[in-house]
Amino acid sequence: MILAVDIGNSNIALGIYNQRWVQHWRLSTVANKTFDEYAIQLQSLFANSGIPLSAIEQVVMSSVVPPLTATFQRMLAELTQRQPLVISTSLRTDLSIAIDNPHELGTDLLANAVAGHHLIRTDCVVVDFGTALSVVTVSQTGEIQGVCIAPGLESAMKALSTNTAQLPFVPLVPPPSVIGKNTAHAIQSGIVLGYVGLVEGLVSRIENELERTVNVIATGGLAEVIAPLTNRFSRLEPWLTLDGLRLIAALN
Missing domain, CATH: 3.30.420.40 (ATPase, nucleotide binding domain)
Known part of the structure; x- marks a missing residue:
C-alpha cells in the first residue's frame, strides 16, 4: 500500500x-x-x-x-x-520542464503535470481549483510548457468579504441567474460564473498560442463546482495530484 x-x-x-x-x-x-x-x-x-x-x-x-x-x-x-x-523537481518524472527556473515549479503542479500526461498522452492542460487557481500546460511529448496562476475561488471570496464593508461570505455555488437579484446571487455570479469565463478564456488563449487544441483536466477541491458549468473539461479528476505523487514515487 x-x-x-x-x-x-x-x-x-x-x-x-x-x-x-x-x-x-x-x-x-x-x-x-x-x-x-x-x-x-x-x-x-x-x-x-x-x-x-x-x-x-x-x-x-x-x-x-x-x-x-x-x-x-x-x-x-x-x-x-x-x-x-x-517530491522535488530533482526527482525523475519522465517529463521535461521548459520554464525559466524549473525549481520555481510547485511540487503540486509537478504532480498534476505527471498525472495529466499519464492520463491523456497528448497535449493537455490541468486546471487545479485550490487556494490558487493554477493552469499547467503539458505537451504530447511530455514537456511542461508553463503555468498560469490566479487567486482561487475561496481566496477571491475571502478578499471580497474582508475588504468590503457590506459584502458577506456566501456559499460558492452557481446562482440561479447570471444577473444577480440579491447580494448573495450577485457575488456567486461574479465569482463562480466569472471563474468559468476565466478558465475558458485562458484555455482558448493557450490553444491560440500553441495553434492546436488541448484536452483539459479539472482537479482540486472546488473542481466539482465549476466542471458542470462548462464543456471545456475532458475529465474531472478531484484527486489528480495524489495520483501524480504515486506515479513519481513509482519512478523513484
Whole structure:
C-alpha cells in the first residue's frame, strides 16, 4: 500500500493506494498545528478506515507549506516506519520542464503535470481549483510548457468579504441567474460564473498560442463546482495530484 500526502495552503489531501485508490481524506491546513495534533488526526483516520498503519509500504508527500514539511516528514516516518519520499523537481518524472527556473515549479503542479500526461498522452492542460487557481500546460511529448496562476475561488471570496464593508461570505455555488437579484446571487455570479469565463478564456488563449487544441483536466477541491458549468473539461479528476505523487514515487 502507498500513502500519498499533498500539503496545500488550505487543505491537506491524503490517499491510500492498493492497486486502486481505496481511501481519500481532506484535512484543513493549519501551519502552526503541532506534530502531536496531526499524528492524532492521522491515527484516527486510519483507525476509522480499518487500515493499519503497519500496512503502508511506501509514503510519498509534497508540500507547499514549508512550516509543515518537516513536521509531516517526521510524523509519517514515525507512524508508518517508512521514510517519506518528498517530491522535488530533482526527482525523475519522465517529463521535461521548459520554464525559466524549473525549481520555481510547485511540487503540486509537478504532480498534476505527471498525472495529466499519464492520463491523456497528448497535449493537455490541468486546471487545479485550490487556494490558487493554477493552469499547467503539458505537451504530447511530455514537456511542461508553463503555468498560469490566479487567486482561487475561496481566496477571491475571502478578499471580497474582508475588504468590503457590506459584502458577506456566501456559499460558492452557481446562482440561479447570471444577473444577480440579491447580494448573495450577485457575488456567486461574479465569482463562480466569472471563474468559468476565466478558465475558458485562458484555455482558448493557450490553444491560440500553441495553434492546436488541448484536452483539459479539472482537479482540486472546488473542481466539482465549476466542471458542470462548462464543456471545456475532458475529465474531472478531484484527486489528480495524489495520483501524480504515486506515479513519481513509482519512478523513484
